[in-house]
Amino acid sequence: MLGTGWGAILLLLYLTAPFLVIFTLLLLLAFRRGRSLSGAVLGEKAARGMEVAWLMGVGIAWAVINLVSIPWIPWLQPLAATPGQTPSEPVQAVNVEAFMWGYTIDTYEVKAGTVKFVARAHDTIHSLTIYSPRGEILATVMLLPGMREELVLNLVEPGEYVIRCLEFCGDGHSAMLSKFKVVG
Numbered sequence: 001m002l003g004t005g006w007g008a009i010l011l012l013l014y015l016t017a018p019f020l021v022i023f024t025l026l027l028l029l030a031f032r033r034g035r036s037l038s039g040a041v042l043g044e045k046a047a048r049g050m051e052v053a054w055l056m057g058v059g060i061a062w063a064v065i066n067l068v069s070i071p072w073i074p075w076l077q078p079l080a081a082t083p084g085q086t087p088s089e090p091v092q093a094v095n096v097e098a099f100m101w102g103y104t105i106d107t108y109e110v111k112a113g114t115v116k117f118v119a120r121a122h123d124t125i126h127s128l129t130i131y132s133p134r135g136e137i138l139a140t141v142m143l144l145p146g147m148r149e150e151l152v153l154n155l156v157e158p159g160e161y162v163i164r165c166l167e168f169c170g171d172g173h174s175a176m177l178s179k180f181k182v183v184g
């Protein structure tokens with residue numbers, strides 16, 4: 001298996017390959033058109049040297065910009081190590097009970113870091129879906145009555161997180177939500 005770093009690089013190449021091909025073709029076209037002019041002014045050899053240097057410069061800039069930006073690929077965030085967090089840091093546990101139509105949470109405020117949600121459904125099928133302060137779904141798990149589910153999340157962004165149910169569970173389903181805070 002490839003490590004996260006290599007996986008990210010392969011993914012990046014796969015996603016940017018079409019654009020790279022178009023970009024390279026445009027570059028070649030530009031060189032062809034410019035060659036006759038620059039060749040006449042600088043001499044054929046000097047013009048070719050400039051072409052090679054330019055192409056290499058662009059290539060290196062492309063590679064550097066892309067490699068440096070890997071940590072900001074959104075779907076790789078959960079895999080990236082959290083700065084300042086050590087493995088010995090205790091995991092905070094939050095117990096969640098889902099019922100028609102709401103949630104009971106035993107802790108409404110957690111510190112930024114690893115949080116373990118332990119969830120159960122009381123009556124019927126619900127879900128525990130956690131939204132970031134920006135409204136993005138971070139994780140979701142279906143809750144079946146009698147089953148115990150765990151979600152371990154790395155919540156680094158301080159703010160107000162929302163818990164919602166994404167399994168239709170009756171009249172009050174759309175209003176079934178709760179909130180908790182992550183403090184820095």
Ligand SMILES: [Cu+2]
Pocket residue numbers: 125126127165166167168169170173174176
């Ligand atoms: Cu529901």
